[in-house]
Amino acid sequence: MRHLTGPRALDRGLIESLLARAAAFEQGAANQATPLSGRLLATVFYEPSTRTRFSFEAAMFRLGGQVLSAENAIRDSSAAKGESLEDAIHVIGGYVDGIVLRHPDVGAAERAARVAPVPVINAGDGPGDHPTQALLDLYTIKKELGRLDHLRVGLAGDLRNGRTVRSLAILLSRFPGNQLVLISPPGLRMGADVIDALREAQQDAEETTDLGGAVADLDVLYQTRIQAERFESPEEYERYRGVYVVTAALMRRLPERAILMHPLPRLEEIDPQVDADPRAAYFRQARHGLWVRMAVLDWAMER
Structure with a gap:
């Protein structure tokens, strides 16, 4: 079965x-x-x-x-x-x-x-x-960029609670030459179980809190929402709300070859003005x- x-x-x-x-x-x-x-x-x-x-x-x-x-x-x-x-x-x-x-x-x-x-x-x-979100994310990357290896992928936002980024990081480690950049506030870092799995797979992964400084050499920026439903109190959520927002100004720092992805639903972490940018792949991603x-x-x- x-x-x-x-x-x-x-x-x-x-x-x-x-x-x-x-x-x-x-x-x-x-x-x-x-x-x-x-x-x-x-x-x-x-x-x-x-x-x-x-x-x-x-x-x-x-x-x-x-x-x-x-x-x-x-x-x-x-x-x-x-x-x-x-x-x-x-x-x-x-x-x-x-x-x-x-x-x-x-x-x-x-x-x-x-x-x-x-x-x-x-x-x-x-x-x-x-897992099926991670599969459709790989499908999107392959269609948009033509490959699944030797990519520099930034995973940004709530990496502690975001199940999509956890699964995507694991699947990206199946392909050679990929580099992962894990972008989050200190309190929302990727879980130790995923970090251990990446180490076991000999997958390169670096951690940073600086979204603006990380985007300049990415092939994929995968933005996620802060998961309000996973926090114990509204006050804790408010501490992180809006910590990373993709704006038109930030997109000017993202390489022309790159794509912007998001598993949706989107809240305030991507400015709707970005939707018109051809690198914004999240609605194509959802269709896949x-x-x-x-x-x-x-x-x-x-x-």
Whole structure:
């Protein structure tokens, strides 16, 4: 059974295979096929989502399948009565052929996969991981820049709580010659578990608090929001709010060859005036989620 619970299970070969499958869907070569016809997917979301849930559901429909959606499972399912995640997954797995799960607890997808009778795909587990977002980020970089190796990538913002940057850093380490620049306030540094994984992969990574000083030699600037929902108090969030903002002035320091990415939703960390800059790739990035999630579902649920 093929689960996708985190980035550590994705080696370079599997990443390249999934990205090639996504490209085939985007180019239309596979669009006439409906490989998941007659199959049913459950999207079980205990946290809010727009892009991830809609793109997974659109992907399943495009593959010929159908969807059962719990868009607020923490309120509208028996979780509100105290049912455990494991029991819910046991039951839901008996009705469907695959489960896409978003949950506030780190490791929830791993827990679900241990008991599920069908494939489980992690759509975000709190401040843990978001493997399909990292895959679509790689897909975007490859389309925009033509390669996934020998890149200098700046990951900026809330690296402590941002699951997208955690997963992306791991996947970038699968490709040779990449350099990571981790840009955050001291209190929002990348987690030690990711730093250890990067060291184990012999991945170059430098840390800085200076966004303006870091952008001049980047190939990719990956900006993220400060994760208000992960802070224990509004006062703590306010200390970091607005710490890094990408403005037109900052974009003048970013190389012409570079791209600006963001997993969205955007709050105030990218000035809307930047949207018109051709290097602003975040809306193109979001569109690629459809093709990548089609590829992931096709891989996980193929007979």
